[in-house]
Amino acid sequence: MVIKETGILRTASGDGEFVEMIKEAGGENITRCYQCGTCVGSCPGGMSTPYRTRKVIQKALMGRKEEVLESREIWYCTTCFTCYERCPRGVDPTEVIIAIRNVAVKEGIVPENFKKSARNLLATPQVTSCP
Numbered sequence: 001m002v003i004k005e006t007g008i009l010r011t012a013s014g015d016g017e018f019v020e021m022i023k024e025a026g027g028e029n030i031t032r033c034y035q036c037g038t039c040v041g042s043c044p045g046g047m048s049t050p051y052r053t054r055k056v057i058q059k060a061l062m063g064r065k066e067e068v069l070e071s072r073e074i075w076y077c078t079t080c081f082t083c084y085e086r087c088p089r090g091v092d093p094t095e096v097i098i099a100i101r102n103v104a105v106k107e108g109i110v111p112e113n114f115k116k117s118a119r120n121l122l123a124t125p126q127v128t129s130c131p
């Protein structure tokens with residue numbers, strides 16, 4: 001159950017565990033979100049995908065953990081930080097999405113393509129000095 005209090009979505013008791021996990025993973029301002037949608041209007045990650053930052057945050061605040069962690073949408077964020085600069089509530093949505101990804105990784109929920117990218121990155125020799 002979700003209740004509204006002074007215009008801000010708050011989780012009812014019993015479904016706040018996921019929100020606490022996100023806060024601990026770096027998305028401490030998630031509960032400031034009042035669902036204005038400004039983040040969606042300027043999001044390149046959602047231009048040609050179903051990804052909607054506001055919806056992800058809404059579902060997270062509602063405690064819909066499995067649905068959020070198992071959705072591909074959370075991996076469409078390009079971490080461009082546009083929403084970070086524009087959010088009127090200081091939610092730091094980029095940090096919230098990164099935190100949600102971190103929770104997903106901890107729970108072993110990562111799309112195979114992203115695992116491959118990470119493996120390739122780790123296997124690529126690092127450049128230690130400029131030529």
Ligand code: SF4
Nearest residue numbers: 033034036037039087
């Ligand atoms: S811009 Fe900020 S307050 Fe508005 S929906 Fe996005 S995260 Fe929430």
Ligand code: SF4
Nearest residue numbers: 043045077078081083
């Ligand atoms: S940081 Fe991610 S969620 Fe925010 S505008 Fe950029 S692509 Fe969208």
